Amino acid sequence: MKAIGFIIIIILNLTFRIYGQENSTFKPYSPNSYILSKGEWNYSLFSKGEYGLSDKVSLKIHPVWLFFAPSIALKWTWIKTEKYSFSFLHGLSSPTPIMNLLAKKGTGGLISPEFDIPFMLCIENKLIFALNLQGGHKVIGDFGMEFALFNDKLLPGSSIDLPVISPRSAVYYKNLV
Amino acid sequence: MTWNIRFGCGVDILWFGDACGDRTVLYKKEVETNLDGLIARINQINPDILLLQEVDLYSKRSAYIDQMQYILDRTYFGYGYYGTNWKSQFIPSDGIGKMDEGNAIFSVWPLSEGTLNPLPLRTDVDALTKFFYVRESVLSGLVTMPDGKKFYAINTHLSAYSTDYTKYRQLLKYISVCDSLSFTGNPIVTGGDYNLIPPNADITDYCLIDACPGEHFHSHMDDPMHKEGSYFTPEINWLNAFYNKYESSLPLEIYKSDQPKYYSHSSDPNLDWNRSLDYLFANRHFVNGTHKVWQEFRKETDHAAVTALWTFKK
Numbered sequence: 001m002k003a004i005g006f007i008i009i010i011i012l013n014l015t016f017r018i019y020g021q022e023n024s025t026f027k028p029y030s031p032n033s034y035i036l037s038k039g040e041w042n043y044s045l046f047s048k049g050e051y052g053l054s055d056k057v058s059l060k061i062h063p064v065w066l067f068f069a070p071s072i073a074l075k076w077t078w079i080k081t082e083k084y085s086f087s088f089l090h091g092l093s094s095p096t097p098i099m100n101l102l103a104k105k106g107t108g109g110l111i112s113p114e115f116d117i118p119f120m121l122c123i124e125n126k127l128i129f130a131l132n133l134q135g136g137h138k139v140i141g142d143f144g145m146e147f148a149l150f151n152d153k154l155l156p157g158s159s160i161d162l163p164v165i166s167p168r169s170a171v172y173y174k175n176l177v
Numbered sequence: 178m179t180w181n182i183r184f185g186c187g188v189d190i191l192w193f194g195d196a197c198g199d200r201t202v203l204y205k206k207e208v209e210t211n212l213d214g215l216i217a218r219i220n221q222i223n224p225d226i227l228l229l230q231e232v233d234l235y236s237k238r239s240a241y242i243d244q245m246q247y248i249l250d251r252t253y254f255g256y257g258y259y260g261t262n263w264k265s266q267f268i269p270s271d272g273i274g275k276m277d278e279g280n281a282i283f284s285v286w287p288l289s290e291g292t293l294n295p296l297p298l299r300t301d302v303d304a305l306t307k308f309f310y311v312r313e314s315v316l317s318g319l320v321t322m323p324d325g326k327k328f329y330a331i332n333t334h335l336s337a338y339s340t341d342y343t344k345y346r347q348l349l350k351y352i353s354v355c356d357s358l359s360f361t362g363n364p365i366v367t368g369g370d371y372n373l374i375p376p377n378a379d380i381t382d383y384c385l386i387d388a389c390p391g392e393h394f395h396s397h398m399d400d401p402m403h404k405e406g407s408y409f410t411p412e413i414n415w416l417n418a419f420y421n422k423y424e425s426s427l428p429l430e431i432y433k434s435d436q437p438k439y440y441s442h443s444s445d446p447n448l449d450w451n452r453s454l455d456y457l458f459a460n461r462h463f464v465n466g467t468h469k470v471w472q473e474f475r476k477e478t479d480h481a482a483v484t485a486l487w488t489f490k491k
Contacts, residue, residue: 105193105271107305112193112201112272157202161237161274162267 004084007129034085034130035077048073060091069098073124084131089144091124095172099158110160118152120172146171178224179368179455180215181334181442181480184233184278185244187211188446188479192238193271195337195406195444195479197389201272205240212244214477216251222471223253224484226320227283228332230370232259237274245281254283260293260316262334268309280316280332280369288330290319294354296347299339311336313347315354319363328489329358331367338405344372345415352418359460364489367423368457370480374409375453376417377433383407383452387444407444409452419458426457426468426485441470441481455480461489 036042036052043049048060048071060073073091080086096119103111111117126144133139148171156173183192185208191198219227229248233239245259261279268276282288294315298307317331331354335347348371359365374381384394387407393399420429432439432453440450450472457463467486474482 103272107270109271110269110274114193114199114201114272157204157237158272 035075035080035087050075060089067097068101070094075128078127082132084129087128089124089126089128089142091122091126093122093124094120095122095169096120102160103158110162111158115155115158116152117158118150118154120154121149122171123147123149148172178219178222178226178482178484179228179230179332179370179457180219180482181230181370181455181478182212182215182232182244183478183480184231184236184239185209185211185215185242186239186478187214188476196446202238202274203240205242208239208242209247211477212242212247213251216248218471218474218477218482219248219252222482222484225285226330226366227254227281228330228368229281229283230332230334230480232279232281234259234261234277234279236276236278238276241275248281248283252283254285256284256286256288258282258288258291258316258318260291260314260332262314263311265309270309278311280314280334282316282318282330282332284318284320284330286323287321288318289321290317290329292317294350296333296335296350297343299336299341299343301339301341301343315351317354317358326489328364328366329361331355331358331365333367333369333371335370335372337370337372340401340403340405340408344412348373348415348418352422355423355458355460364459364461366457366459366461366487368455368483370455371416372406372454373412373416375427375429375432376414376420377429378409378413378453379436380452381408381410381413383409383444386448386451419456423458423460424462426459426463426483426487427453431468438472439468439470440472441483442479444479446475446479450475450481455483457483457485457487459487461487463487 035056036050036058038052038054040052048062050058050060052058057076071093073089075087075089078086078088096117099111099117103113103115103117105113124146126142128142131139154172186192190200193199193201232244234243234245235241245257249257259279259281261277263276263278265276267274296313298312313334313336315333317329319327320330321327333351336344355365355367384404384407387404388394394402394404427439439453441453441455443451464486469484471482
């Protein structure tokens with residue numbers, strides 16, 4: 001039990017990403033460590049939806065964004081008790097299609113068309129934990145690493161420096177977040 | 178001295194907005210090289226008061242460099258004011274992104290009473306464009322010389338591409354700002370990039386000279402018929418409002434006698450300077466014959482620096 005507490009503290013300190021959450025079907029942003037039951041699903045407008053492949057594994061994917069910004073992830077349960085749970089998440093994504101779409105002249109050109117966007121493949125591996133509180137509330141934290149593989153260099157001027165809309169693109173420019 | 182420094186873009190980089198180019202975002206090294214060239218010229222000319230237009234602060238297009246600080250750190254000026262014209266966290270067009278561009282006043286003597294007067298927005302663009310587009314302004318500051326003499330320095334940049342009366346409304350507002358400061362009894366010296374040619378200029382239509390490859394103008398089939406920012410014929414008398422009230426460092430009769438000598442702009446770096454857009458005015462006399470357009474500095478920006486000597490009694 002002490003070891004589990006120590007791990008939780010380490011993860012909290014390393015990530016600083018902590019979320020409060022209630023149980024509901026619609027979650028705009030849901031890095032939950034809980035695995036859905038087989039056949040159960042959650043959906044979201046902006047982030048990936050989640051479908052329970054089995055009682056231990058779920059698939060995360062967005063049915064519309066998949067075509068513009070391909071991204072898929074598998075989540076599987078490592079430890080699950082009534083008070084807490086740990087899961088691993090492994091994901092693949094490629095921002096190349098959406099960046100090419102946004103690199104255009106005129107209105108809507110979030111990226112200058114002068115840049116050639118190389119093919120990029122991002123690999124994400126993450127440990128997520130959830131701690132159950134009273135009243136159905138949870139505290140959730142995650143810790144992980146993301147790597148980007150390229151076939152060419154992505155020039156820094158091609159970044160979309162817009163908070164909220166594209167806040168997590170550093171990996172494409174620094175190869176690690 | 179007044180100079181439009183074109184955010185450190187130089188003339189070799191063909192920017193998409195005004196040079197028929199395809200570049201939007203410059204690299205830090207490019208901007209620093211161009212700024213160093215501009216600064217070398219400023220230090221060479223050695224003006225006491227410097228009015229700059231198109232100075233960028235932390236803009237994506239100019240590699241997020243604070244150009245005010247960059248210039249202050251490398252020149253002899255001890256004082257500076259910056260007034261933003263175009264500020265947006267994110268411009269969702271052509272990859273422009275974050276933008277903060279404005280006018281600046283640099284002085285070797287202390288500055289105070291810094292004031293930013295916004296000018297009317299363009300009325301010939303759609304609402305979305307207007308929301309993200311530049312709002313030109315007039316920046317002023319009170320200069321106090323060591324012997325106690327004071328004068329106002331005023332800097333402006335009028336709209337380059339308006340095709341209606343926007344620029345005239347901006348000019349009238351600018352004149353009213355100059356009037357209000359002149360009424361204090363202090364001398365004023367003002368200047369900037371007016372994007373207007375002198376009222377007695379022989380050439381008033383630059384559409385064909387400025388046309389990018391594939392662009393056509395002046396035919397009934399062409400829409401627009403004239404290139405934005407290149408057709409001065411309907412605006413030719415507008416600057417009379419300023420000439421009638423204030424003293425120009427370049428009197429119209431002097432300009433008329435040798436126009437190419439006083440040209441200060443060309444949108445094509447491969448062409449010679451071909452129009453006068455940059456001016457200095459005051460409510461006291463300039464020293465005769467001291468107006469100079471630094472045409473020999475062709476690589477620094479798409480405008481030539483304009484200088485003049487100005488004296489006044491306490």
